[in-house]
Amino acid sequence: MREIKVRRSYEKEGFKQPVFEYRADWPYISVGFGNERDYFIENLSLLISSGMGISAALKAMSQAVKTRKMKKITALIEQMVNAGMPLWKAFTETRLLPARVISLIRSGEESGRLADHLNLVTLQQHKDKVFQSRLRSALLYPGVVLTLAIFVGLGGVWIVLPKLVAVFSDAKGTLPLSTRFLMATGAFFEQYGVIVVPTTIIILSLIIFFFFIFKKTKFIGDAILFSIPGIKELLQGVELARFGYVFGVLLQAGFQVGDALDSVGKGSTYSSYRKFYEYLRASILRGESFKEAFANNRKTSKFIPIPIQQLIKSSEESGKLAETYIRIGVIFEEKTDAMSRDLATVLEPIVLIVVGLIVGFIAIAIIGPIYGLSEQIN
Numbered sequence: 431m432r433e434i435k436v437r438r439s440y441e442k443e444g445f446k447q448p449v450f451e452y453r454a455d456w457p458y459i460s461v462g463f464g465n466e467r468d469y470f471i472e473n474l475s476l477l478i479s480s481g482m483g484i485s486a487a488l489k490a491m492s493q494a495v496k497t498r499k500m501k502k503i504t505a506l507i508e509q510m511v512n513a514g515m516p517l518w519k520a521f522t523e524t525r526l527l528p529a530r531v532i533s534l535i536r537s538g539e540e541s542g543r544l545a546d547h548l549n550l551v552t553l554q555q556h557k558d559k560v561f562q563s564r565l566r567s568a569l570l571y572p573g574v575v576l577t578l579a580i581f582v583g584l585g586g587v588w589i590v591l592p593k594l595v596a597v598f599s600d601a602k603g604t605l606p607l608s609t610r611f612l613m614a615t616g617a618f619f620e621q622y623g624v625i626v627v628p629t630t631i632i633i634l635s636l637i638i639f640f641f642f643i644f645k646k647t648k649f650i651g652d653a654i655l656f657s658i659p660g661i662k663e664l665l666q667g668v669e670l671a672r673f674g675y676v677f678g679v680l681l682q683a684g685f686q687v688g689d690a691l692d693s694v695g696k697g698s699t700y701s702s703y704r705k706f707y708e709y710l711r712a713s714i715l716r717g718e719s720f721k722e723a724f725a726n727n728r729k730t731s732k733f734i735p736i737p738i739q740q741l742i743k744s745s746e747e748s749g750k751l752a753e754t755y756i757r758i759g760v761i762f763e764e765k766t767d768a769m770s771r772d773l774a775t776v777l778e779p780i781v782l783i784v785v786g787l788i789v790g791f792i793a794i795a796i797i798g799p800i801y802g803l804s805e806q807i808n
Contacts, residue, residue, distance in 0.1 A: 466495055466496065466497050466500045467500070467526060467527075468555050468559075469494075469495070470491055470494075470495055470500065470504065471527075471548065471551055471552060471555065472552045472555075473491060473494065474487055474488070474491055474548060475545065475548035475549050475551070475552050477490060477491070478544060478545045478548060479545040479548070479549065484511055484517055484544075485508065485511055485512055488504065488507055488508040488511060489508055491504055492504040492505050492508055503524050503526055506520075506523075506524055507520045507521065507524060507526070510523060516536070516539055517535060517539055517544070518532050518535045518536035518539055521535060527551075528696070528697075529696060530692075530693050530696030530697045531551050531554070533689075533692070533693060533696075534547050534550055534551055534554075534693060535547055535548065535551065537685075537689070538550075541684075543683075543684075546683060547683070550679060550680065550683055553676075553679060554676055554697065557671075557672055557675055557676060558672065558697070560763075561668045561671060561672050561763075561766065564664075564668065564766055564767060564770040565664070565665070565668060565770070567770055567774065569661075569773075569774075569777075571774060571777070571778060571781075572774075572777040572778065572780075572781045575781045575782075575785065576781060579784075579785050579788070580634070581631075583788070588619045588623040588626075588627050606794075606795065608791060608794055608795035609795045609796070611795070612792065612795040612796070641654065648701065649701040649702070652700045652701055652702060653702075656700075656702070660773050660776065660777075661773070663769060664766060664769045664770060664773055665700070666733075667762050667765050667766040667769055668762075668766050669698065669699075669700060669703050670734065670738070670758065670759075670762045671758075671759050671761075671762035671763040671765075671766055672694075672697070672698075672759070673694055673698075673703075673707075673755075673758075673759070674755045674756065674757070674758030674759030674760075674761075674762060675755070675756060675758075675759025675760070675763065676693075676694055676697065676759070677690050677691070677694050677755045677759075678751075678752045678753065678754070678755030678756035678757075678758075678759060679752075679756065680693060680694070681751060681752035681755065682752045682756070687714050687751075688711050688714050688715050691707050691710055691711040691714065692707075692711055694707055695707030695708055695711065702733070703733060706727075706729075706730075706733045709723070709727060710723050713726065719746060720742050720743060720746050720751075721743045721746065724739050724742075724743070738758060741754060741758065742754060742755075742758075
């Protein structure tokens with residue numbers, strides 16, 4: 431970790447003393463850092479809700495956290511707050527939380543409802559964890575099996591097949607087509623395997639990184655996932671569950687519709703939904719209703735099913751928008767729970783069938799010629 435250095439004095443801005451700079455070296459890839467951060471926010475919320483002052487709560491949390499990196503960050507936040515800096519500004523300086531969470535803390539601090547808004551942050555983090563865990567539970571087993579199959583397959587054609595080429599190369603008679611294909615593949619990897627296998631692994635790793643991790647190109651991976659039947663419905667359900675629950679709770683907490691949509695949009699994982707939330711926010715700020723905003727966008731049905739649109743329209747007319755959105759969140763939370771289990775159940779046999787076909791092809795290609803050779807020897 432880098433040393434903490436003096437950045438600039440905040441005396442002109444009304445603070446008591448110079449404030450120190452902290453720039454974490456990729457804190458989010460530290461083992462256990464995410465859980466420690468969530469633990470910090472949850473317990474800070476509880477302490478402030480109980481009536482404890484911000485400074486005292488931060489001092490207590492600096493002793494409660496375990497990792498050295500989190501202790502340094504917490505101590506720095508405490509130092510900034512004691513110097514007169516607002517809590518949201520201290521979080522911004524340390525880059526501990528994303529912008530959408532900091533906006534919630536800022537609005538709570540400025541409105542005198544910091545404890546309530548910290549509770550909202552805790553709720554958002556909990557819901558995000560639940561929804562992400564369901565996605566992982568549905569895709570983990572097939573992903574692990576396919577990944578292992580790819581690596582085992584590459585290792586087999588690089589190490590095992592070249593040895594089989596030597597066994598069958600002296601065989602008399604015509605070998606089966608599958609065996610000849612296998613021999614050609616083995617000969618190719620014997621000559622170029624040192625280049626092909628590492629290159630393939632690097633290319634696959636880069637594809638996964640740029641399509642599903644790197645923010646600027648992640649929209650490509652999102653488009654791929656949303657084009658796969660089954661996975662598309664699950665992703666849409668997860669997003670609608672998060673949107674409905676978080677948006678409804680923000681409205682109940684007194685947020686304006688535009689601010690709530692801004693917070694929901696910043697928290698979305700998928701670029702297409704972020705753009706849709708930005709469109710809804712712009713429409714609402716222009717004075718349009720949800721009914722008008724839905725009607726003016728031909729792609730609304732792609733993001734929100736028509737029956738849910740009708741439910742939102744009727745609730746808007748009856749003045750029960752917050753309750754309806756929370757209800758939508760609960761409905762889709764239950765649906766995604768069932769869909770994640772069903773998708774995992776469907777994908778498991780498909781993956782096993784694909785792997786079995788590959789193994790069967792290799793077995794036939796090897797056993798057939800061996801059986802023929804044994805007959806010639808007899």
